[in-house]
Amino acid sequence: MSGLVNALLILAVAAWVIARQLRAARVDTDRRWWLLPGILAVVALREPDLLDPHHHTAAAALLGAELLVGAAMGLGWARTTRVWTEPDGSVWSKGTKATVAVWVLGIGLRVALFALGAAAGIHQDSAALLLALAATLLIRSGIVTRRARQLAPAAGAAGPVAAYGDGVVGSTPKERV
Structure with missing residues (x-):
């Protein structure tokens, strides 16, 4: 696939x-939360220019740093996502202001890594x-899905289960997706 x-x-x-x-x-x-990250990873790994052949070691180190930033971003995103149960037993999630901060920091780190690679003359695709991005989505989705499964009421249980973020003042509007 072309760079564009x-x-x-x-x-x-x-x-x-x-x-x-x-x-x-x-x-x-119950959905396949890993499917989109899996597709993105396959598309990325099919690219022949994943590592610069003229700077193989430095390009691999840069890729490793990029993956660490992606993993940290996914973890931060998952930790700053509010997850709760509704009275009907359904589990909901919503990003917070801290989630926006995680994204801004992650994008800033990625720009810095790109600038570092460009200054070193490393071809970056x-x-x-x-x-x-696939690592970010995979980690975030996996953690939020695990948290949601822990909050989901067991079959036959009466009433909602306590959720992360319960007790937060103010209501959150819901949107069905």
Whole structure:
């Protein structure tokens, strides 16, 4: 796939994710939460220019740093996501202001890594960014799904289960997705 197509794919996925993260959404613990990150990883790994052949070691170190930033971003995003149960037993999640801070910090670190690689003369393709985005989504989705499963009431249980973020003043508008 060309660099332009990858860049457009990255922008589309990032815009979709950012737009959805600050809205309340019902968490479906039965869905395949790993599918989108898996597809993004496969697309990224199919790229022949994932590592610069002229700077193999430095490019691998830069890719490792990019993956660490992606993993940290996914963990931070998951930890700053509010997860709660409704009286009907459904589990919901919504990003917080801290989630926005995680995204801003993560994007800033990625820009700094790109600038570092460019200053070192390392050819960087969008595949590394796509792979890091896949890591971010995989970690965030896995953690939020696990938290939602822990909050979901057991079959036959009466009433809602206490949720992370219970006791927060103010209501959160819900949107069905």
